[in-house]
Structure formats: C-alpha cells, structure tokens
Amino acid sequence: MKILIIGGSNSLLKDGYVTHLAQSLQGYAEAEIIQISVGATTSLSAIGRLYETYAGTPVDVVLYEYSINDTGHFAPRPGGADSWLFCFHLLLKAAAQLYPTATFVPLVLAQQQHFSSAAPHPIYDAQIRAFQELALPVIDVRAALSALFLGRAPAWLYRDPAHYDTPHATSIVGAIVAQRLLTLKAQNAEPLTATAARLQTVSPFTHLQAMYLPGVNLEQFTSGPVQRAHTGNRLMQLDYLRMLPGSRLELNSEMFPLALFLKSDPQHDALQLELSSDDGLVFNSRVATRHADTETLPFVYSSIPLPLLWSHSLLRRYGATRLAVSVPEQAGGAQSGFDCYAGGLPNAPERHLDLVGVLMLVEQA
16 A cells, blocks of 8 residues: 655654554555655645655555644634635645545644534634545544543643644554555545546636646746755755845746745745736735744745735635746845744845745636
8 A cells, every 4th residue: 555645744753643554554554655744834835745746656545634734824814714625625636636546535633722523613624524525535533532532632642732742642543544544445445536526516616727837947937146956854855946146036927826835944034026917916025935943944845825925815816927036135124924934044144045836826717
C-alpha cells in the first residue's frame, strides 16, 4: 500500500501518528509512506506541494490532514467556511488530476479547545458536510476520541493546543488510521476519478481552472538581479527563484494570481505587490514575507493567499490581471501581511525573496 500524506504539522511530528500508522500496518500490509506535508499553513500550500512533488508514480491513498490548519486560518474570518470549501475543492481537483487511481481519505483532527464534537464549530462542521456530500471515506478522529473520552480531553492527549504529541495519543491516532485504511483496501474503495466526477455535480467552483506556475519557470518575466536556486532538508526539496533587491516580476494574463508560494527564511523582509484586474481591483502594498517560524527554523515553506491581504474571503471574480512582484531596494516598511508573516529582522546581512511558485485561476464561461 503506497500512502501519500499531505497534512500539517501533526503529520510531521517525530514519533507522531505517521510513525505509529506504519507500525500498526506491519504484518497486515506492506506500506510505503510518501511524506509531502508542510506545517503552519493552509490547504493552498497543499496544492503547491502536490504539483511540486509529483513524479508520475501512482499511489494507493492520498491521506489529507489539514483540519486543524484550515480551522486556525479560516475560522476567525467572516465567511471562512466558504473560503475553506473553495480551497478544498481546488485541492481535490489537483489530486484527481495527478493521482486519478488513488483513494482520497480526509483525516479530521482537532485543536484542544475544539476537542468535543458536541460543540458546533463552523469550519469543522463544514468539513464534515463537504466530505459526506462527496461520499469520501473520512477518518474522523475528533469524533472518535470525543466519544471515547465523553467530550473531555485527557491531560496527556495534547502537547500544546494544536498537537497530538504524546506516545499515548499518537499511537491511538495511528492505529485508528491504520484500521480504516486496511478496511478501505479490503473494500476496494473508489478512486479519485469517481470522486472528481461527483465533485463536478456538486461544486460551485466547477467553472474554475487552476494552473500552478513554478517559480523557476518565471525567470523570463523578471528584470533585475534574480537567480535559480535549490535547497532541501529531511522533509522536502525545493527549487525556487531568488529575487534580490531591485528585481521585478511582471505577469499580464487572462488568469488571476490566487497565491504566492515562498521558501521563507530569516533574510526575507517584504515584497512590493502591485495587482490590478479588469473588474476594477487595484491593490498596491508592501507585503511582509518573513514567516514567524523562521525564528527557530532555517526556512519555512508556505503560501500567501493574495485575496486575504485586502479582504476576509478568497471568493471573488477571477479574471484577467496585471501582477507585479518586486523586492524593494530599502528594507522595512511592510504595510500588510498574512497571518504568520512578519517584517524582516533588523540588520539582516542579505535580503531576498525566494519564490517557489504561483497558483493562477481562470473563470471559464
């Protein structure tokens, strides 16, 4: 059984549920786990990871664990559930395009404050409704543990408000996931081709076509000092376009830039974003690009959903646009930013912007 895991930080923990999933499967199925998860971001980053890591090899299962991440980013925003659904349907389309024979399995975890499934929550409730509408074989760990412990989380279950990071907790979650995957294997669960066909009949976003543009392919649209680069760690390998102060990227197209994907590090500061569209949108702002987690990590892969820089929602008309991204000559002065992003560190020895990719959307008649 080849399992592709695309999730948040709970899927990356050392000795986390993924380790116990592999251990639980021993003796029952020969499992190969492909890890493309990335923490502290939204499902939009999961779309980027799917495209960036695709190598043409089929998998049996795509395990999707982003419930905590998306709840944290979308719940505070008016209409957050609609923005999440939009992200999820885009991700499902991408997964079906790349892994049509795989079974798509959502895994629902919960923040400590939302442990009890008896308490309504707009994002979690929207996730379960969306999974049920598409007849997806969801693994609802939140509901299972809430029922088992009568709605009260044991003191040993969480390390912090967002992580199941104790041996007891991760072994339980890993075993629950293993049992469900073995059952689905025995039942020959439906492939993503069938799920995608059902999505076409229920999604309000069927008219949207997405295109992922790797940063290294955009060098021809730049001016000033830029260079292709590569980096990696035990979790990922990344190709990116490094833009230095004075560089500029310009894209004029029939598509709308939904998100920028970055390899953020302590040398990041801000980009100047200029965006206009045929429907009257005009946005010009200096946007912070240093991810907060770079205080403890050499670099962080993440994305900036552009509409959330000027509104609460990702939903809008996605038509022709004129986009310019430049790295200012002078440091500082960030006017806007997305959630975990902040301005640059004082006296950074070198400033740059490492662009991994851009997700573009176009509305089709």
